[in-house]
Amino acid sequence: MxxxxxxxxxxxxxxxxxxxxxxxxxxxxxxLPNEVKLSEEKGEGFEIVSGKRYALGREGGxxxxxxxxxxxxxxxxxxxxxxxKGRKLKAKFFNRGAIKGMGNSASFATALARCLLKYSKRKxxxxxxxxxxxxxxxxxxxxRASGVDARTVIVGRPQMFMKRFNPLRYTFADADACxxxxxxxxxxxxxxxxxxxxxxxxxxxxxxxxxxxxxxxxSEPERxxxxxxxxxxxxxxxxxxxxxxxxxxxxxxxxxNQRLLASxxxxxxxxxxxxxxxxxxxxxxxxxxxxxxxxxxxxxEKRKAGRIxxxxxKAGFKAFVVL
Numbered sequence: 605m606x607x608x609x610x611x612x613x614x615x616x617x618x619x620x621x622x623x624x625x626x627x628x629x630x631x632x633x634x635x636l637p638n639e640v641k642l643s644e645e646k647g648e649g650f651e652i653v654s655g656k657r658y659a660l661g662r663e664g665g666x667x668x669x670x671x672x673x674x675x676x677x678x679x680x681x682x683x684x685x686x687x688x689k690g691r692k693l694k695a696k697f698f699n700r701g702a703i704k705g706m707g708n709s710a711s712f713a714t715a716l717a718r719c720l721l722k723y724s725k726r727k728x729x730x731x732x733x734x735x736x737x738x739x740x741x742x743x744x745x746x747x748r749a750s751g752v753d754a755r756t757v758i759v760g761r762p763q764m765f766m767k768r769f770n771p772l773r774y775t776f777a778d779a780d781a782c783x784x785x786x787x788x789x790x791x792x793x794x795x796x797x798x799x800x801x802x803x804x805x806x807x808x809x810x811x812x813x814x815x816x817x818x819x820x821x822x823s824e825p826e827r828x829x830x831x832x833x834x835x836x837x838x839x840x841x842x843x844x845x846x847x848x849x850x851x852x853x854x855x856x857x858x859x860x861n862q863r864l865l866a867s868x869x870x871x872x873x874x875x876x877x878x879x880x881x882x883x884x885x886x887x888x889x890x891x892x893x894x895x896x897x898x899x900x901x902x903x904x905e906k907r908k909a910g911r912i913x914x915x916x917x918k919a920g921f922k923a924f925v926v927l
Contacts, residue, residue, distance in 0.1 A: 855887025
């Protein structure tokens with residue numbers, strides 16, 4: 605028995621850091637999936653293998669091995685049912701190139717859940733699967749995840765999302781959006797041995813904006829003042845995310861968005877932005893948390909993608925087309 609399922613990863617095209625304070629944002633599923641292969645073998649329990657790492661779950665909820673992989677183990681107990689005597693369910697994880705910040709944990713959880721649903725001959729709605737994947741995301745991140753990774757990966761369509769306050773929650777909606785015809789989106793990984801955490805860059809962003817309160821403590825006038833410039837850019841970006849959109853204008857708007865995120869840039873991000881623009885990019889900006897070792901996304905005409913990827917690789921960066 606062998607079951608294989610793939611799940612896409614995601615990129616946030618617009619909304620980094622501002623979404624924490626209630627701004628709208630948009631995420632796209634990428635063409636770079638993760639893959640899970642599930643097999644039944646001789647042995648006992650449930651096993652996950654990713655490269656040289658492993659986690660093994662035994663009867664009674666006992667888990668050994670890699671603590672990060674162990675966070676996925678609940679999916680086995682929830683979906684596979686009671687372990688068969690003398691048989692072991694083994695899941696192999698394959699990363700096909702997606703980097704930190706592209707929703708890898710949600711992608712692997714979704715692919716594994718779909719393997720287990722097939723194995724157990726069960727069906728779930730997208731909402732039910734979302735709840736299950738979110739449980740895994742909470743374990744992976746050590747706290748409540750926004751849900752944008754899980755939602756975008758599961759439905760496989762662009763998602764508009766916002767953080768709401770009083771009560772605190774996130775809302776999602778399908779977005780009818782795509783890149784202008786003839787363009788692609790490249791992601792550049794500037795990691796060179798050191799990477800800042802999202803918590804570190806979020807704190808840096810708050811200091812740069814002179815924000816002394818927690819996001820939920822801001823008054824509505826304070827929130828509107830913070831988000832005003834971003835909101836105008838975001839609205840214009842949405843207007844160009846269509847097949848007949850103005851690619852050059854979209855690129856300039858991405859550059860405008862990057863200027864608002866200057867406080868969470870880094871030497872590596874600046875270098876990648878410079879390379880992309882020198883090689884003919886229409887626009888470029890950081891994506892995700894930013895900071896040291898952060899990622900950059902580049903909008904470029906399809907015919908110029910190869911030269912930008914080659915130039916980034918020459919500088920020691922990973923670069924690949926995601927949309």
